[in-house]
Amino acid sequence: MKIEIIKKTTINGKNFAKGAVLSVVNERAAELIAEGKAVEFGTEVPKEKPAKSNPKYKL
Amino acid sequence: MAQTTGIMNGTLLGVYAGATPTLIAHATESSISLSMDTRDASTKDSGGYRDLLEGARSGSISVSALYEDLTTKEGVDDLMTLFNARTAVTVKFSTEVSDDHFWSASAYLTSLELSASKEDNVTYSASFELTGTITYDLIS
Numbered sequence: 001m002k003i004e005i006i007k008k009t010t011i012n013g014k015n016f017a018k019g020a021v022l023s024v025v026n027e028r029a030a031e032l033i034a035e036g037k038a039v040e041f042g043t044e045v046p047k048e049k050p051a052k053s054n055p056k057y058k059l
Numbered sequence: 060m061a062q063t064t065g066i067m068n069g070t071l072l073g074v075y076a077g078a079t080p081t082l083i084a085h086a087t088e089s090s091i092s093l094s095m096d097t098r099d100a101s102t103k104d105s106g107g108y109r110d111l112l113e114g115a116r117s118g119s120i121s122v123s124a125l126y127e128d129l130t131t132k133e134g135v136d137d138l139m140t141l142f143n144a145r146t147a148v149t150v151k152f153s154t155e156v157s158d159d160h161f162w163s164a165s166a167y168l169t170s171l172e173l174s175a176s177k178e179d180n181v182t183y184s185a186s187f188e189l190t191g192t193i194t195y196d197l198i199s
Contacts, residue, residue, distance in 0.1 A: 001155055012077040012137060020131055023082035025075050026155050026198065 001029035002041035009037040062158035074122040075151040076166075076187070077137060083185070084132035088123040091152045091162050093193065118189040120150050120166065126173060126181035138185050141168040150187045159198050164189040 005020040009032065016022065021041055024032070032038040039045055063071060073082045074089045083089075096114030130136045141148060145167070153161035166187035173183040 011079045012081060012133070013140070014130060014137075016131065022132065023073070023075075023155075025080040025151055025153070026157075028079045 001026050003029050003032060003038040004041045004045065005032075005038050006045050007037045061156075063154060063156050067154075071154040071156070072152060073154070074120055075133075075149075075153060075155075076141075077133060077148055080149050080151045080163075081133040081137075083122050083124055084129070084134050085125040085127060086122050087125060087182075088184075089121065089152065091118060091120045093118040116193065118162075118164065118193050119169075119186055120152055120162075120189065121184065121186045123182060123184040126183050135171070135173065135183055138168060138171050138183075142171055147190055150189070153198060155198060157198055160195060161198050162193060162195050164193045165191050 002021065002023045005016045005022070006018055008018060009016055011022070011024070011032075029038065029040070033040065069089075072089060073086060075082050093116070095116045097111040098114050100110040100112045101108070102110070124134065126135060128135075147165040147167050149163065150166040151161055151163040153159070153163070155161075166189045168185060169188045170186035171183065172185075173181065175181045
């Protein structure tokens with residue numbers, strides 16, 4: 001499966017930065033997707049949630 | 060994706076290699092060869108014909124590709140790492156399309172050859188000798 005890396009990850013001893021596209025076997029691709037490190041190539045990259053503000057320190 | 064139907068286009072079958080089996084990039088040819096040794100069991104009782112018995116099964120997977128000096132795709136850089144490490148890795152011959160068949164086994168990289176001719180693409184070919192069980196199954 002062709003995947004797009006969305007979090008820096010190491011595969012086969014190599015570091016892949018966000019945006020790297022590679023084809024790996026389906027089982028491993030599914031694992032990387034489940035770990036949130038990759039998405040299937042061509043699908044929308046999930047947006048990161050904005051950090052919640054701490055009301056204690058709210059101005 | 061559903062099973063590939065009709066006479067298969069060779070482009071679909073690729074060679075994946077490595078601890079995380081990754082597609083060998085820019086491949087132009089890929090092949091798998093399986094064979095079985097035989098034991099000669101001919102005797103004077105064979106009536107002048109050769110009698111054979113089963114022997115060891117073995118196989119190899121080969122791939123030819125265009126060379127790009129990249130470390131971000133599976134290619135010569137990774138194959139050189141395998142060559143230097145002399146360790147077996149998983150090699151898979153597959154379309155990675157659900158319900159198609161694949162072949163997979165542990166394998167040693169036994170040959171790596173690069174060729175550079177003037178005004179032509181740099182090419183390379185690699186061969187893996189399979190060791191142990193050769194799996195032939197459906198892609199899940």
